[in-house]
Amino acid sequence: MARIHVVFGSVYGAAEQLAQTLTQTLTGKGHQAVLFDNPDLAGVIQDRPDALLVVTSTTGQGDIPDNLVPFFVALKDAFPMLNGLPYGVVTLGDSSYGDTYCGAGEQFDTLLDELGGHAVSAPLKVDACETLDPEGDALPWLDNWSAAL
Template identity: 45%
Template sequence: MSVVYLAVGSVSGTAIAVGQAVKAQLEAWGHTVVQDETPDVEGLNASGCDAVLICTATTGQGDIPANIIPFYVDLEARFPLQNGRPFGIISLGDSSYDTTFCQAGALFEERFLELQGSQPVARLTINAMETITPDEDALFWLQAWQAAALKG
């Protein structure tokens, strides 16, 4: 069984609801989840996690939600090398934003790859134009992610 640090970035609550569904499912599988809506490197380190999940919306014009910006900045400033620790990205967006579709998730993906995290399953994009069940979409993806990234 694994410990997962789940960092959530949200403006209007959809990503929080998705994060809660993900947390509940991971716990039902026997894992421990530290869900953090004000994530930072301190919290990441303190969690003693085996794997990291980022579940984030995109806001503005391809911007990272305000509650998770400090984490993004902190990761660059403190550069906590992941040494192959698995990560996963659930990115929520809306394809009508075209060139900035799900950009915040893409930025976190880039950052964790720079930090030498391993990404066993490709980033999930949840398009608000195409789905009204983002939590179900995330849980489908989560099956593959947990099989590839977690122990037990």
């Protein structure tokens, strides 16, 4: 079973709620999953989890929610090599935003890839235009992602 660190970015609460559900689900599967309210590099990355899960909505124009920006900036500035750390990205967005659809998740996926992380499966994009039930998309994705760890 894996030690999985989960971080979330959320403005109105949907991504936060989803992150809580995904963390509980991972725990139910026997993993040691920890959800970080105020993620910092030392706690999330340098503590060397077995995997990292990023759950974020998108705000502004493809932007990362304020609560997750400090973690993203710290990661970008410190640029710690992740040496194949398995990761996953779940992004909430709205396809009516066009080019910036799920931009926050894309920024994380690009950075984690540049740092040498290993995307266990393709990032999941949950479209608020298509569903009012993010869990309906995310739980099957999580099953596959966690099974591949």
